[in-house]
Amino acid sequence: MSSVSELGYLGMSVTDLDAWRAYAAEVAGMEVVDEGESDRIYLRMDLWHHRIALIKGDTDDLAYMGWRLGDPTEFEAMVEKLTNAGIAVTVASDAEARERRVLGLAKLTDPGGNPTEIFYGPQVDAHKPFHPGRPMFGKFVTGSEGIGHCILRQDDVEAAAAFYRLLGLRGSVEYQLHLPNGMVAMPYFMHCNERQHSVAFGLGPMEKRINHLMFEYTELDDLGLAHDIVRERQIDVALQLGKHANDLALTFYCANPSGWLWEFGWGARKAPAQQEFYTRDIFGHGNEAQGYGMDVPLQ
Numbered sequence: 593m594s595s596v597s598e599l600g601y602l603g604m605s606v607t608d609l610d611a612w613r614a615y616a617a618e619v620a621g622m623e624v625v626d627e628g629e630s631d632r633i634y635l636r637m638d639l640w641h642h643r644i645a646l647i648k649g650d651t652d653d654l655a656y657m658g659w660r661l662g663d664p665t666e667f668e669a670m671v672e673k674l675t676n677a678g679i680a681v682t683v684a685s686d687a688e689a690r691e692r693r694v695l696g697l698a699k700l701t702d703p704g705g706n707p708t709e710i711f712y713g714p715q716v717d718a719h720k721p722f723h724p725g726r727p728m729f730g731k732f733v734t735g736s737e738g739i740g741h742c743i744l745r746q747d748d749v750e751a752a753a754a755f756y757r758l759l760g761l762r763g764s765v766e767y768q769l770h771l772p773n774g775m776v777a778m779p780y781f782m783h784c785n786e787r788q789h790s791v792a793f794g795l796g797p798m799e800k801r802i803n804h805l806m807f808e809y810t811e812l813d814d815l816g817l818a819h820d821i822v823r824e825r826q827i828d829v830a831l832q833l834g835k836h837a838n839d840l841a842l843t844f845y846c847a848n849p850s851g852w853l854w855e856f857g858w859g860a861r862k863a864p865a866q867q868e869f870y871t872r873d874i875f876g877h878g879n880e881a882q883g884y885g886m887d888v889p890l891q
Contacts (some may be wrong), residue, residue, distance in 0.1 A: 594669035595760020596659035598738030599790040600714060601642065602691070602805065603656040604850065605649035611849035617725025618626040619821050620807070620854065621731075621814065624725055632790040634860050635822040637732040637807065638722055641715040641801060642778065643739045652850030656699075656707040657742070658692065659784075666864075667696050667712045670759070674700060677758055684709075702755050704746035704793070706801050708776030710759075725819075737787035740807040740857075745800065746793035749780050755762055756791060763789060766838045769888050777888060783840060783863040788839035794884065803885045804853035806844060808860055814881050815842065815858040822846045822856075830884040831855075834876020834891075838868075843877075845886055852886050 606612050609632075616622045616635050622644070623636035634642035647655055661667045674681045684697035695713030702708045722731065731739075738891040746752040751764075751891040763782030766789075770776055778798065795803060809815050819833060835842050841860035845853045877890040 593760070594661065594673060596661055596670070596710065596784050598660045598736060598785055598787075599657065599741070600660040601640075601644065601658040601820050602654065602739065603645045604647050605651050605653050605655040606850050607652050608848055608849055609648050614850050616646075619726075619818060619825070619827070620856070621724045621728045621818070622724050623723050623807075628821060634724075636695070636722055637739065637783065638734040639716050639718050639720070640734075641717055643734065647745045652852070653800045655744075656709050656746075657693045657888050658694075658697075658711050659691060659710040660738070661710055661712045663712055664696060669712065670710055671698050674758060679755075679758070680799055681831045698810065699805070701713060702744070703748055703751040704801070726817075728809075728811075728817075730809060733787075733808040733810055737785055738790060740805060741787065741790050741792065743779070743792045743795060743803040744804045745802070749794045751791050753780055753782070760784055762793065762868075765794070765865065766869050768869055768871055769890070770871075771889065788841075788864045789861055789870075797886070798885055802852060806843065806855035806857055808841065808857045810858075812842070812858050813884075815856055821845060828881035828884070829885045830879070830881050832876055832878045832880055833891070834878070835874040837870035837873050838878070840874075843882070847881065848886065850875040853886065868870040869880050 623836040625634040631648040635644035637643045689697040693715035694711040695697045697711045731855035761782040761784045765778045766781045781792045831845040833844045839858040839860040873890040
């Protein structure tokens with residue numbers, strides 16, 4: 593049975609490419625690649641041509657997300673499986689695949705309306721060493737674990753879970769968080785490889801398609817440097833430094849130039865074989881800047 597192996601890339605619509613160029617390189621440490629295209633730049637985190645495409649647009653939001661399959665046979669099997677399940681899938685043209693720097697590409701939409709892609713054969717520039725945008729002690733955690741994870745807008749959690757199970761992800765509710773209004777938030781986390789989760793949803797109404805993207809450093813010192821830079825530049829921090837109960841990652845959440853969140857992390861554990869749930873985080877993650885959709889009690 594065909595299954596996706598990683599969250600391979602993201603495309604982001606942004607209104608201010610210059611602000612993003614500085615933020616990605618100087619704050620996060622990613623390598624900015626400018627190939628002379630007037631409407632976009634690319635962000636490297638490893639030897640792939642890119643993991644993130646920043647595309648000039650009228651909105652600041654997720655443009656698309658790409659899930660990887662191993663080869664053409666698995667790709668075709670996934671297209672067939674999704675089609676048989678009643679999901680509209682469009683196999684992209686060769687020109688569209690070249691734009692993504694992949695060998696094969698298909699487009700669809702998840703139940704929350706998020707543009708979703710499946711692909712195989714990413715372009716890997718093994719001849720070009722990764723060159724971080726600022727000094728770093730280590731690298732980013734990518735490889736077979738993909739780019740990281742994101743929390744998406746989903747109005748129907750069960751429909752979203754069923755969709756991502758079709759792609760081959762596993763998971764369930766991992767938190768029961770008691771809100772001040774008496775409601776209980778039960779976010780849903782799913783994984784497809786050793787990364788503890790690659791996608792999550794169920795945090796309630798969201799203005800944008802995406803609440804946050806999490807990426808992970810191999811070295812704790814790089815997380816500390818990023819935290820210092822964020823504080824020095826007085827960038828909004830929505831959740832203070834803390835340790836999650838589910839993935840055991842030490843992280844903080846701060847605003848990006850598009851007005852949503854990037855979660856900077858280190859030290860996440862691998863995905864468990866069986867599901868668990870938690871009622872709070874281990875420490876930290878206190879609420880600070882409001883209005884970013886993470887005003888939840890994790891302490």
